[in-house]
Amino acid sequence: MIRGLYTAVTGLITGEAKQSMVSNNLANASTIGFKSDSLSIKKFDDVLIQNYDKMVNGVNTKNVIGSLSMGSQIDDLNTYFSEGVLQTTDKATDFAIEGKGFFTVQRDNGIDNKNYYTRSGNYHVDGQGYLVTDSGDKVLCKNKGTNAIEPLFVGDGKLQVDKSGNISVNGDNTHKFNTVDFADYKTLKKVGDNLFEAANPIQNQNITVKQNTLEKSNVNVANEMVEMMTIMRNFESNQKVLQAMDETLGKAVNEVGTVR
Template identity: 55%
Template sequence: MIRGIYTAVSGLITQEAKQDVISNNLANANTVGYKKDNLMTKKFDDVLIQNYDKIVNGENFRNVIGSLSMGSKIDGTYVNFNQGVIEATDKDTDFAIRGNGFFTVARDNGLEVQNYYTRNGHFHINNDGYLVNDMGDMVLARKINSGAVEPINAVVNGRLTKIKCGENGDISLDNVPTYQIQIMDFEDYSSLKKMEDNLYRGESPIEVTNAKIDQGSLERSNVDVMSEMADMMMTMRTFESSQKVVQSLDETLGKTVNEVGRV
């Protein structure tokens, strides 16, 4: 009976974690470039149930009753990197990637500058003329004439110019090709870790030279709200079922302790 309570409680813990993941997905349904999370679960190793109650010729023999499931446990979360819907905004500083790849942004943490990766192409020009994201991180590109990777500066001859980006990622300032926006990809997406502000960190990034970029567009979240709502309802029902099992076992255990054997 105690074992049954542990098994049911493991289900409660799993469903609670799943509910948290679904809630986070729904909260980010309108976040540009957001990729939804999915919770992975697996069962604990089954336990072999046996006894030695079987007696043959006065000797006890092992009697295998069968295996008993010990419930489920959390195996981690994985990110669904499927392409979100690309929606036109007609804003020059909005960009969307068609296919694989991530924009590269540089963040000054005070002690060092670190590179992060994102699908969120909602950028703007800051007061110094640099293309940045909503958090002020600078968008990186490769300078066409030198090959150096540096932030995109839209100031030419002391004045701010419009940014024009071709499908191949080439950025022209005053109709002069100046940068190629840096798009990075990863062979193993499992190495990517979600950070704050819709950013990722990953190992061994590879520069993509044939990426398809849409200027004046944004990639929407790939969260399917209706599907997430259905999963939430199912998770709630499963949680309630496990809760009732725990309550029933607890009441039975209480009767066993307090009433069985009473004169």
């Protein structure tokens, strides 16, 4: 009975984690460039149940009853990197990558500048004249003259970008988006603000970039709603099992053996 309590509780814990993940996906269904997540669930290793109640020739002998599952646990967090729908806009600072690849942005955390990677391309020009994300992170580009990777200064200039990512400000083609890719997407870790953190980026200058375009979230709202209802039903089932076991244990403690 006590083992059953643990099994039901692990189901509640994993159900709560999956519900939180689905809620986050739905909350970001309209977030530009957002990539949906899912949780993989696995069971704990089975436990072998046995006792020595069996008597053979007057001697207690091991009696194997069978195996018992100790419930479920979170196995892995999976991010789906499938491309979202590309939507045309009227802003010159909106960009999208067609196919694989990521933009590189730089965040000043007050100690040093750190690079992150994103599929989000809804940028704007800040008060200092640099191309930045909604969070104020500077978009990094390659200086064609010096080959340096640096923030792009736009100022009051007119911004034009071709499909290869070459950037012209007032007709002066001096920079190119610092687009990268990764050999293993499982190394990418979400850090908030629609950014990813990873080591060993691969420089990929053959990525197709589209100006006046944004990549929408790849969240499938209908699938997420179905998943949410499934999780809720499973959660309710585990809750009822837990309640039934609690009532049974309560009767065993308070009623069994009572002198009447």
